[in-house]
Amino acid sequence: MLNISEKNPVNIKANGFKTLQSLTNRPHYKILNRIIIGFCIMAFLFLFLPWTQNINGSGSVTTLSPEQRPQTVHSAIAGRIEKWYIREGDFVNKGDTLVFLSEIKEDYFDPNLVENTKNQEDAKRMALQSYGSKVNSLEVQAASLEKERKLKLEQANNKIRQAELKIKSDSMDLEAVKTQLRIAKTQFNRATALNEKGLKPLTEVEAKRLKLQEAEAKIITQENKLLASQNELINAMVEVNRITAEYTEKISKSQSDKFTALSNQYDTEAQVNKLHNQYVNYSIRNGMYYITAPQSGYVNKALVAGVGETIKEGTPIISIMPSGFDIAVETYVDPIDLPLINKGEHVRVWFDGWPRIVFSGWPGLSYGTFGGRIVAIENYISPNGKYRILIAPDTAEGKWPEQLKVGTGARTMALLDTVPVWYEIWRVLNGFPPNYYQPESSKSNEKKEKK
Incomplete structure (x- = not known):
């Protein structure tokens, strides 16, 4: 048994062993050490890079005005379907006849x-x-x-x-x-x-x-x-x-x-x-036997089929998608992020089916995202436990794709304050919300009100 201690040290000379000499003389270990040191320096410097805080949300494409959204045409009276004047996919103008109904109530049977x-x-x-x-x-x-x-x-x-x-x-x-x-x-x-x-x-x-x-x-x-x-x-x-x-x-x-x-x-x-x-x-009532289109658009779906079918008052008959509409995006954010949302704030949007490369902290490096502005904030929580935000295209940037259809999936990213990367990592690890952020327009409005 070797007695190795401070009193009896063991000195091993590398010169006497070829294996130790070969390990000591390998040059790539020095390169690896430099790479590791450089990577550590870069990682340290990376912690001080600016990072844009943001709020992510998911939603779908919709229209800006309520009258531009898909509309269901209902029957104002009870009757029997006698004739259809349209087919699914047809384009109809406002006032065009869609369906003709006949009377089924005995109080109105008299033709005169x-x-x-x-x-x-x-x-x-x-x-x-x-x-x-x-x-x-x-x-x-x-x-x-x-x-x-x-x-x-x-x-x-x-x-x-x-x-x-x-x-x-x-x-x-x-x-x-x-x-x-x-x-x-x-x-x-x-x-x-x-x-x-x-x-x-x-x-x-x-x-x-x-x-x-x-x-x-x-x-x-x-x-x-x-x-x-x-x-x-x-x-x-x-x-x-x-x-x-x-x-x-x-x-x-x-x-x-x-x-x-x-x-x-x-x-x-x-x-x-x-x-x-x-x-x-x-x-x-005589004019209600002919159901007409409330506005111009495309017939999406006939909700009632056949001829001779009896319907009640208020029965949905046809779904129409208006031809002209102003596109928008409705997205949902968590309640904890609602105080950080302000009307007029810039938002980045990307759509399903469009290629994109997204860096949430560096929006300037992202590709395939489109600019938007918040136009409405719902003050009542939705059934999904989140708050609904309505976003319109930003006129200062490029137009949104013309091929977008109502109902297309979309994701949004509201840009907030800019902080160092280390601060953002520390905030996420601790579960803190983003910094309270107020746009410059809101700040100027507050100053005017105080004056």
């Missing part, structure tokens, strides 16, 4: 339904005019009755005034007759007394008695006249009340007839409006 409804509306409208004329006639009648009542009341009031004056005149005549009666009594008494004394003859007494009897007869007649005048006054007052009651009843009846006619007029007007509404609805 629209015309009959129009006739009913015209008849009701004539009845409405008749009620309007009746209302006008009743208003004229009420005005005439009111005028006649006024005249009758004036006439009756005049009679009352005449009766009052006649009563006053008869009362004065009665007082005069009473005075004459007193005078006749006085003269008769004086003549009788003088006759008893022999100063007056009997004939004069008899003459005074005759005058007294005539005065007594006149007073009875005058009292009768006064009572007759009072009766005339009462009759005139009764006549006023009768005229007032009579014409009040007539005017009230005329007003009642007027309000009845107005009620019928309003009811008929409501029926006219209802019939007009039905007429318009039936007219519009």
Whole structure:
């Protein structure tokens, strides 16, 4: 057993062994050492190269405006398919007829339904005019009755005034007759007394008695006249009340007839409006038997097949792809990256089927990518757990391929802050998000708002 220690060192001389001499004298080991040293230096320098942070997303090609996306044409009414006017792949202009439907509801079987409804509306409208004329006639009648009542009341009031004056005149005549009666009594008494004394003859007494009897007869007649005048006054007052009651009843009846006619007029007007509404609805429904193209485009697929098939309201019939559209890309990013996304920010896009070489940290060295700008950011999370971003072509760069179709797969890369490679490696290893980044446009807007 060898005793190898500091006290007993073992010295091996390479000169005595050919194998050790050959290993020591090989030149490529020096080259390898230099290569390793150079690689380490390059790797160290590589850590200080600039690296552009980015957010990757995946999505598909779509259109910028909602009306430019594939559209499904629905049936507004229930019906039976009678005839197709197109085939799949055909190009149709806006307003071209696609399908013809026939009626299946019994309420609309009448072929003259629209015309009959129009006739009913015209008849009701004539009845409405008749009620309007009746209302006008009743208003004229009420005005005439009111005028006649006024005249009758004036006439009756005049009679009352005449009766009052006649009563006053008869009362004065009665007082005069009473005075004459007193005078006749006085003269008769004086003549009788003088006759008893022999100063007056009997004939004069008899003459005074005759005058007294005539005065007594006149007073009875005058009292009768006064009572007759009072009766005339009462009759005139009764006549006023009768005229007032009579014409009040007539005017009230005329007003009642007027309000009845107005009620019928309003009811008929409501029926006219209802019939007009039905007429318009039936007219519009007749136009819905022919389903037309809402816009120009290509017929992608017929969703309902055959002739004679019955469909309900709202049934999808045909899918149309608009011919003219502004292309865009919808992509989805993780919620953690959403605060780093801003409208107007530059994005790199590459599409399925187009060759590309992508360096995420060095976008300038990438090949086959196209420029885009963020135009919309959805604030509500999608069913896939990510947020939807809409990207439009960047007008400052080259156009996107014309051969792109809606639905083509696409991947996106939003460019953020530029950091050293070592920092990016450290961030990824620690699971930190990219640096909070704000475009220059957003910063300038914030400064303007603060000012």
